[in-house]
Amino acid sequence: MKSVAIIGAGITGLTAAFYLKRKGIPVTVYEAGERGGGVIQSIRKDGFLAECGPNTLLETSPKIAQLVRDAGLASRRLDSDPKAEARYVVRYRRPIAMPASQLGIFTSELLSAKAKFALLREPFVPARRDGKEESIAEFVVRRLSREFLDQMIDALVAGIYAGDPYKLSVQQAFPRLVELEARYGSLIKGQIFGARERKRRGEIAKDRAPKFSFDEGLQVLPDTLQQHLGDSVKLNTPVTKLTQMGDGWLVTLSEGRVTRAPDSAKENGDSCNSSLRQFEVEHSAVIYCGTAYKLAELKVETSKKSGTALTPSLSHPMGEGGQRPGEGKPFDFSPFSEIRYPPVTSVVLGFRREDVTHPCQGYGMLIPKIEGFKILGTIFSSSLFPNRAPAGHVTLTSYLGGERQPELASRPADELVATTCDDLRVLLGVKGRPTFQHTMLYPRAIPQYNLGYGRYRELMNAIENQAAGLFLAGHYREGVSLGDSIVSGCNVVERVEKLLTAK
Ligand SMILES: Cc1cc2nc3c(=O)[nH]c(=O)nc-3n(C[C@H](O)[C@H](O)[C@H](O)COP(=O)(O)OP(=O)(O)OC[C@H]3O[C@@H](n4cnc5c(N)ncnc54)[C@H](O)[C@@H]3O)c2cc1C
Numbered sequence: 001m002k003s004v005a006i007i008g009a010g011i012t013g014l015t016a017a018f019y020l021k022r023k024g025i026p027v028t029v030y031e032a033g034e035r036g037g038g039v040i041q042s043i044r045k046d047g048f049l050a051e052c053g054p055n056t057l058l059e060t061s062p063k064i065a066q067l068v069r070d071a072g073l074a075s076r077r078l079d080s081d082p083k084a085e086a087r088y089v090v091r092y093r094r095p096i097a098m099p100a101s102q103l104g105i106f107t108s109e110l111l112s113a114k115a116k117f118a119l120l121r122e123p124f125v126p127a128r129r130d131g132k133e134e135s136i137a138e139f140v141v142r143r144l145s146r147e148f149l150d151q152m153i154d155a156l157v158a159g160i161y162a163g164d165p166y167k168l169s170v171q172q173a174f175p176r177l178v179e180l181e182a183r184y185g186s187l188i189k190g191q192i193f194g195a196r197e198r199k200r201r202g203e204i205a206k207d208r209a210p211k212f213s214f215d216e217g218l219q220v221l222p223d224t225l226q227q228h229l230g231d232s233v234k235l236n237t238p239v240t241k242l243t244q245m246g247d248g249w250l251v252t253l254s255e256g257r258v259t260r261a262p263d264s265a266k267e268n269g270d271s272c273n274s275s276l277r278q279f280e281v282e283h284s285a286v287i288y289c290g291t292a293y294k295l296a297e298l299k300v301e302t303s304k305k306s307g308t309a310l311t312p313s314l315s316h317p318m319g320e321g322g323q324r325p326g327e328g329k330p331f332d333f334s335p336f337s338e339i340r341y342p343p344v345t346s347v348v349l350g351f352r353r354e355d356v357t358h359p360c361q362g363y364g365m366l367i368p369k370i371e372g373f374k375i376l377g378t379i380f381s382s383s384l385f386p387n388r389a390p391a392g393h394v395t396l397t398s399y400l401g402g403e404r405q406p407e408l409a410s411r412p413a414d415e416l417v418a419t420t421c422d423d424l425r426v427l428l429g430v431k432g433r434p435t436f437q438h439t440m441l442y443p444r445a446i447p448q449y450n451l452g453y454g455r456y457r458e459l460m461n462a463i464e465n466q467a468a469g470l471f472l473a474g475h476y477r478e479g480v481s482l483g484d485s486i487v488s489g490c491n492v493v494e495r496v497e498k499l500l501t502a503k
Contacts, residue, residue, distance in 0.1 A: 001025070001026060001284060001500075002026075002248055002282050002283050002284040003025075003026035003027050003028045003232075003283055003284070004020055004025060004026070004027050004028075004283060004284055004285045004286070004287065004496060004500075005027075005028055005030060005239070005249065005251045005281070005283035005285070005286045005287070006020075006027055006028070006029045006030070006286075006287045006289060007030050007239045007251075007286065007287065007288045007289060007290050008029075008030075008031060008032075008038065008288070008289035008290035008291075008474070009029050009030075009031035009033075009036035009037070009038070009222070009226065009233055009235070010036075010037065010038025010039065010040070010222075010289060010290075010474065010475075010485065011037070011038060011040060011221065011222055011482060011485045011486060011489065012038075012289040012473050012474035012475065012485040012486070012488050012489040012492075013029055013031075013038075013287070013289035013290075013473075013474075013489070014029065014036060014037075014222050014225040014226060014229070014233075014489070015067060015225065015485070015486050015489030015490060016287055016289060016473060016489040016490075016492050016493055016496075017029045017225070017229050017232065017233075018067075018070070018071065018225045018228055018229065019070075019489070019490060019493040020493055020496065020497075021228070021229060021232065022070070023493070023497065025496070025497070025500065026232075027229070027232050028232055028234065028281070028283070029229060029232055029233040029234065030234050030237045030238070030239050030251070030253060031233065031234065031235050031236075031237060032236070032237065032238035032239075032290075032294075033235065033236070034235055034236055035235065036222045036223070036225075036226040036233060036235070037219055037222035037223070037226075038053075038222075039053040039054065039442060039445070040053050040054055040218050040219055040221070040222055040482070041053050041219060041440065042216060042217025042218055042219035042220070043217075043438060044216060044217070045436070045438065046350075046390075046436055047389070047390035047393075048348070048350045048388065048389055048390065048393070048395055048436045048438075049216070049217050049381075049387065049388045049389075049395070050348035050395070050397070050436075050438040051213075051217055051218060051346075051348070051381065051397060052346050052348070052438070052440035053218075053346070053440070053442070054218055054482045055213070055218070055379050055381060055384070055397060056080065056211040056212065056213055056218075056379075056384065057211070057212055057213060057218060057221075057482050057483060057486075058206055058209040058210075058211055058481060058482075058483050059204065059209050059210045059211075059212065059483065060204050060205075060206055060209045060481075060483045060484075060487075061204075061483060061486075061487050063486065063487050063490045064483050064486050064487070067221075067486055067490070068221070071221065071224045071225055071228065072224070073214065073220065073221065073224055076214045076215050076216075076220055077212055077213075077214060078212060078213050078214055078215055078385050078386070079210060079211070079212045080210075080211040080212060080213075080363070080384045080385060081383065081384060081385070081386075083361060083383075084361060084362050084363055084380065084383045084384050085100070085362065085363065086098070086100075086361065086362030086363065087362060087363045087364065087365070087366065088362060088364070088365035088366070089110055089151070089152065089155050089365065089366050089367075089368070090155070090365055090366070090367045090368065090371045090373070090427060091109065091110055091151060091368075091371070092109075093371060093426060093427070094427065095358070095365040095427060095428070096108070096109050096110050097362070098110065102191065105119065106119075110151060110152070111147060111148065111151065111152075112147060114145070114147065115144075115145045115147040115148055115151070118144055118145035118147075118148065119144065119145075119148070119188070122143055122144055122186055122187060122188050123185075123186040123188050123189050124186075125142070125143050125186070126185075127181045127182065127185045127186070128142070128181065129182075133169055133170075133171050133451055133452075133454070134169070134170050134171070135165065135166050135167060135168060135169060135170065135451055136153060136157060136165045136168045136169070136170045136173060136174055136177075137149055137153070137165040137166045138170075139170040139174075139177065139178075140153045140165070143181070143186075143187060144187075149165060150368060150369075150370050151368055151370070152368070153165055154368040154369050154370070155366035155367055155368040155377070156366060158366065158367065158368075158369070158376040158377060158402060158404060159366045159376070159377050160480070160481075161173065161402075161403075161446055161448060161449075161480060162342055162344045162376060162399065162401065162402025162403060162404075162445060162446055163342070163402065163403050163446070163448050163450075164403040164404070164448075167403065167448065167450045167451060168448060168449060168450055168451075169449055169450055169451045169452070169453055169454070171454065172449035172450075172453040172454055172457070173449040173453075180194060206481075209483075211363070211384070213384075213385050215387065218482070234253075237253050237254075238253065238254050239251055239252065239253055239254075239298065240252050240253070240254045240278065240298070240299065241298065241299040241300070241301070242286055242298060242299070242300045242301070242470065243300075243301045244301060244302045244303040244467060244468075244469070244470070245282075245303060246303075247284070247503065248282055248283055248284045248285065248469060249282070249283050249284075249285065249286045249469055249470065250280050250281070250282055250283075251280065251281050251282075251283055251286060252278055252279070252280050252299075253278065253279045253280070253281065254277075254278055284469070284500065284503070285469040285470070285471065285496055285499060285500065286469065286470050286471065287471040287472075287473055287492055287496065288470070288471065288472050288473070288474075289473050289474045289489070290474070291341070291444065291447075291474075291475075291476060292336045292337075292339040292341075292447055292456070292476035293336065293337055293339065293341065293444060295333055295336045295472075295476075296333050296334050296335070296336035296337035297337075298333060300331060300333055300467070300470075302331060302466075302467045302470075331462075331463055331467065333463075335455075335456065335459060336456065336459075336476075338456075339447050339448070339453075339456060339476065340403075340447070340448045340450065341444035341445055341446060341447050341448070342401065342402050342403045342406045342409075342444075342445060342446070342448065343401045343402075343406055343409035343410060343441065343442060343443050343444065343445060344376075344399055344400070344401045344402050344409055344441075344442050344445035344446065345399070345400050345401055345408075345409040345410075345411075345416055345439055345440065345441045345442070346397060346398070346399055346439065346440050346442075347375075347397070347398045347399070347400065347416050347417060347420045347437070347438075347439050348381070348395060348396075348397045348436075348437070348438045348439070349395070349396050349397075349398070349417065349420060349421070349424070349434040349436065349437050350389055350390075350393050350394070350395050350396075350434055350435045350436030350437070351393065351394055351396070351430060351432070351434055351435060352392060352393055352432070352435060353392050353393060353394055354392075355430060355431045355432045356394055356396075356428055356429065356430050356431075357428065357429025357430075357431075358427075358428035358429055360380040360382075360383050360394055360396070360428065361380070361383050362380055362383060363379065363380065363384060364377060364378050364379035364380045364384075364397075365377060365378050365380075365427065367427075369404055373423045373426075373427070374400060374405065374408060374419045374420075374422075374423055375398040375399065375400055375419075375420055375423045375424075376398075376399045376400065376401075376402050376404060377398070377399060378396050378397065378398040378399075378424065378427075378428075379396070379397040379398075380394070380396060381395040381396065381397045382394045382395040382396075389436075393435065393436075395436070396424065396428070396430075398420045398423070398424070400416055400419065400420065401445075402445075403448065409441060409442075409443075410441060410443070413437075413439040416439055417434065417437050417439065421433075421434065446475075446480050447475060447476045447480060449480070456476075457477065460472045460477055464495075468499070469499060471492050471495055471496060473488045473489060473491070473492035474488055474489075475488075478491070
């Protein structure tokens with residue numbers, strides 16, 4: 001059997017490859033970059049551990065814990081400190097603890113009396129039944145209040161998507177809210193009555209899910225999966241073209257920074273030039289686990305013979321010539337370039353414990369835009385997990401940029417450290433200079449499931465349904481969290497297995 005090609009060695013690609021290999025299906029993972037893990041990157045330096053990308057993994061599905069066990073990492077798993085459950089939201093320019101119970105919001109300073117009254121009224125607000133797509137902002141104002149949007153949801157959206165609540169589609173980015181409204185007529189009723197249903201399905205709500213990492217940070221997970229996969233992972237090997245042929249796919253690789261072709265590759269003399277050498281490898285199927293914008297750059301030729309070629313272009317749903325699916329034009333992947341990934345910079349700072357007035361006991365603080373700070377939020381990294389800072393120190397991880405101030409993310413590192421310190425001085429009573437600093441710019445960080453995103457998902461479904469043997473998985477399709485990517489990697493294995501069994 002020819003191996004299954006997996007494009008991208010982020011957590012989605014490595015999860016898919018790991019499980020396919022365990023099932024005895026040969027795999028080859030092609031990664032454009034020089035390391036595996038994608039946006040996950042944990043750096044140990046001077047006794048501090050900096051998580052540049054994701055900080056925590058939420059166990060929202062049993063598949064996540066299963067992967068940890070299957071990878072042999074149960075003993076290296078670190079659950080977050082139960083004392084670190086507190087989350088803060090900034091109001092009146094200071095962090096205020098979110099109430100531990102849902103009823104606690106009525107005694108909290110986080111909302112005014114008017115906004116609390118709107119919460120009580122929510123179960124009586126008629127549910128919208130016309131199916132019209134709404135932004136998360138419209139949805140929240142309609143069901144709750146403008147204050148709830150500005151104070152709570154704006155902060156939450158910055159924490160998850162680094163996004164803009166006026167642009168994010170509630171249907172695409174927060175489908176559970178729409179489901180609760182449709183099913184129970186109310187978010188509050190849905191919270192209460194939906195809990196039993198979630199338990200039956202083995203799902204855990206994101207706000208209740210256990211949070212965890214590993215002794216040496218999240219990078220431990222992709223590193224371990226990569227070790228299990230051994231030579232099957234080809235780093236510095238970008239895929240540039242996919243050609244459907246007969247029973248499989250021809251994958252064209254660009255040499256990138258490698259000095260020799262991957263073992264199974266044969267050199268393609270025709271497309272060879274002095275600066276960029278290309279190689280072609282045959283595979284039984286391909287799973288694309290990269291980013292949406294890189295998917296738009298891939299040249300993909302589907303076979304006319306199999307009747308899979310079609311043009312569901314978003315701007316011209318029937319194709320420019322009025323063609324219908326199946327009429328022999330190649331898929332148009334260019335619409336995926338429209339998916340927005342705003343830039344985000346993470347700023348990890350270490351301070352002496354005595355230089356931070358706030359106890360920083362908890363998960364961290366979320367900051368709504370109306371409070372006027374530059375940082376989007378801060379994770380109290382060293383209170384969440386042990387061994388993130390040397391004795392007598394704290395590690396604080398803050399984020400800048402996103403849709404709120406995209407231009408800020410690419411400012412020089414020293415300026416971003418100073419900006420972060422200015423905000424932390426007001427919010428947490430930080431004094432003096434940090435004893436440790438590490439910044440990392442993600443020029444295109446997190447895909448925004450904005451209004452209209454459903455059309456991209458329809459295009460993904462159409463591609464997968466009709467270009468037999470080409471599968472799409474990852475953060476741009478099935479949710480933006482690390483846990484969603486793991487589940488996406490697990491799910492695609494089942495679809496690939498079905499295809500190979502049918503063959
Ligand atoms: C700053 C930041 C903080 C985050 N914080 C959290 C958090 O705390 N908790 C959480 O749950 N989630 C968090 N997330 C989200 C989460 O980390 C991601 O959704 C998840 O890691 C995405 O994994 P992936 O494998 O789908 O994609 P990626 O990690 O983007 O990996 C895709 C890989 O594909 C490769 N690739 C692309 N095109 C090609 C090609 N043509 N050929 C070969 N290789 C290619 C890329 O080089 C890359 O390595 C955060 C994300 C960011 C950016």
